[in-house]
Amino acid sequence: MERNRFNKKKFIMFIFLCSIGFNGIIISLSSESSLFILAEHNSIQVSQTDEKQSIIILIGDGMGYGPIEFGRLIEYGLDGNTSILEFPYQTSISTLNIFGQITDSAEAATAIATGQKTGGARISTSMDNENLTTILEIAEDNGYNTGIVATCKITHATPAAFMAHTDSRHNYDDIAADISRHTVDTILAGGRVDLVSYIPTMETSGYSYVTNRTDLNEVSTLPVLGLFAGTDLSKVVIREENSTQPSLLEMAKKSLELLSSSDRPYFLMIEGSQIDWACHNNDGIYLAHEIIEFEKTVAFVKSIAENDPSILVIVTADHETGGFDVQYQFLSTELPLESDDFETKKQKRSARSQEISYYFQSTQHTAREVILTGMGPNSERIANATHLIDTFDIMNSTIFPYTPPVDTNTTDDTDNGTSEPDIKGKIPGYSKEIVVYCLSLTSLIYVLWIKTKLKA
Numbered sequence: 001m002e003r004n005r006f007n008k009k010k011f012i013m014f015i016f017l018c019s020i021g022f023n024g025i026i027i028s029l030s031s032e033s034s035l036f037i038l039a040e041h042n043s044i045q046v047s048q049t050d051e052k053q054s055i056i057i058l059i060g061d062g063m064g065y066g067p068i069e070f071g072r073l074i075e076y077g078l079d080g081n082t083s084i085l086e087f088p089y090q091t092s093i094s095t096l097n098i099f100g101q102i103t104d105s106a107e108a109a110t111a112i113a114t115g116q117k118t119g120g121a122r123i124s125t126s127m128d129n130e131n132l133t134t135i136l137e138i139a140e141d142n143g144y145n146t147g148i149v150a151t152c153k154i155t156h157a158t159p160a161a162f163m164a165h166t167d168s169r170h171n172y173d174d175i176a177a178d179i180s181r182h183t184v185d186t187i188l189a190g191g192r193v194d195l196v197s198y199i200p201t202m203e204t205s206g207y208s209y210v211t212n213r214t215d216l217n218e219v220s221t222l223p224v225l226g227l228f229a230g231t232d233l234s235k236v237v238i239r240e241e242n243s244t245q246p247s248l249l250e251m252a253k254k255s256l257e258l259l260s261s262s263d264r265p266y267f268l269m270i271e272g273s274q275i276d277w278a279c280h281n282n283d284g285i286y287l288a289h290e291i292i293e294f295e296k297t298v299a300f301v302k303s304i305a306e307n308d309p310s311i312l313v314i315v316t317a318d319h320e321t322g323g324f325d326v327q328y329q330f331l332s333t334e335l336p337l338e339s340d341d342f343e344t345k346k347q348k349r350s351a352r353s354q355e356i357s358y359y360f361q362s363t364q365h366t367a368r369e370v371i372l373t374g375m376g377p378n379s380e381r382i383a384n385a386t387h388l389i390d391t392f393d394i395m396n397s398t399i400f401p402y403t404p405p406v407d408t409n410t411t412d413d414t415d416n417g418t419s420e421p422d423i424k425g426k427i428p429g430y431s432k433e434i435v436v437y438c439l440s441l442t443s444l445i446y447v448l449w450i451k452t453k454l455k456a
């Protein structure tokens with residue numbers, strides 16, 4: 001009799017465990033995604049779906065509204081339109097850092113790349129030095145091809161914040177080491193000096209390494225490491241037609257050609273790095289050529305996205321520099337034309353930039369809000385964005401199509417960066433609590449049913 005009861009208990013336990021397993025399988029199979037993995041800390045939830053969408057983010061470093069208007073007047077005239085202002089969704093966002101202060105490029109790029117505010121010129125680390133997962137890393141982990149294009153050195157703050165984690169933007173060697181550890185598929189920028197000791201290892205791991213425009217054109221496979229200057233690329237204003245360095249537009253085109261040649265979706269960050277430096281220098285002609293190069297790159301990306309609704313395009317700036325604005329214009333030089341040769345275009349742009357009266361209020365970054373605009377999947381969320389960190393949520397929700405909309409009311413301005421990062425990406429269709437509840441309830445019903453059977 002005793003033995004029989006013991007066996008009954010064992011049998012009930014066996015059925016209980018089986019039922020949990022059975023339920024787990026049924027729920028996994030019936031979910032909209034065939035696989036989900038929950039990482040415990042700094043959580044990334046990886047979901048497989050057929051609806052993967054590509055992301056292109058263009059950042060004009062230091063680009064306030066003034067330079068956008070300056071570029072419009074020079075390149076297209078009073079009646080012309082600039083691509084940057086022609087996207088379906090547009091808003092203005094704050095760029096302030098975790099302390100509510102004027103940001104630097106490292107803190108701002110961290111906000112864009114990780115959705116978290118920081119301070120102290122940190123590169124994708126919190127104030128207590130925790131690594132903050134970047135959108136590029138999330139994209140990599142989800143099978144995306146990735147790319148970074150910039151006209152500064154690759155270790156500079158903005159590109160660095162997507163690929164590296166360190167407590168200061170000036171830790172160039174730490175940044176270079178982190179970059180070399182990633183598998184970013186197209187790295188096109190300056191920065192040979194900082195990366196020099198890592199280049200051989202990267203070549204061994206499969207990178208085509210190129211240092212000039214001609215060799216870049218020849219590249220037809222991923223991954224590619226293109227470092228076209230020891231440090232930063234030349235200013236557009238002094239760039240010659242036969243320059244050995246590719247332009248921002250050429251790097252963006254090559255990057256997109258390579259990234260889109262695979263079946264995988266891609267993430268690409270393109271930075272117009274020197275708009276900021278032109279504004280720090282209060283140099284109108286320098287600024288004119290940098291903003292127009294950025295505008296031309298935006299126009300190209302926009303034309304690609306108009307033919308491919310699976311691409312999210314985001315255009316923003318990390319902060320405003322120089323308090324720049326235009327005042328009056330006395331434009332008499334003809335508009336630059338597509339048919340003009342390289343030198344004529346350049347001369348017309350320089351001349352027109354001097355026919356516009358403008359002013360700089362400072363040589364530093366300002367607290368002015370910047371543009372956030374774009375098109376494609378989830379771009380309607382731009383309308384609710386209030387800070388740089390919201391661009392992360394928009395991009396992240398494009399990798400995880402089921403993430404709920406950005407709730408700007410819950411943006412916590414008092415977050416001191418010590419709290420755990422928000423869980424990014426949600427399990428499609430149901431929460432963890434509901435799964436546990438369903439499992440327990442069904443298991444209980446099974447056990448009661450078996451018990452009744454055994455009694456009978």
Ligand SMILES: [Zn+2]
Binds near residue numbers: 062276277280365
């Ligand atoms: Zn700056």
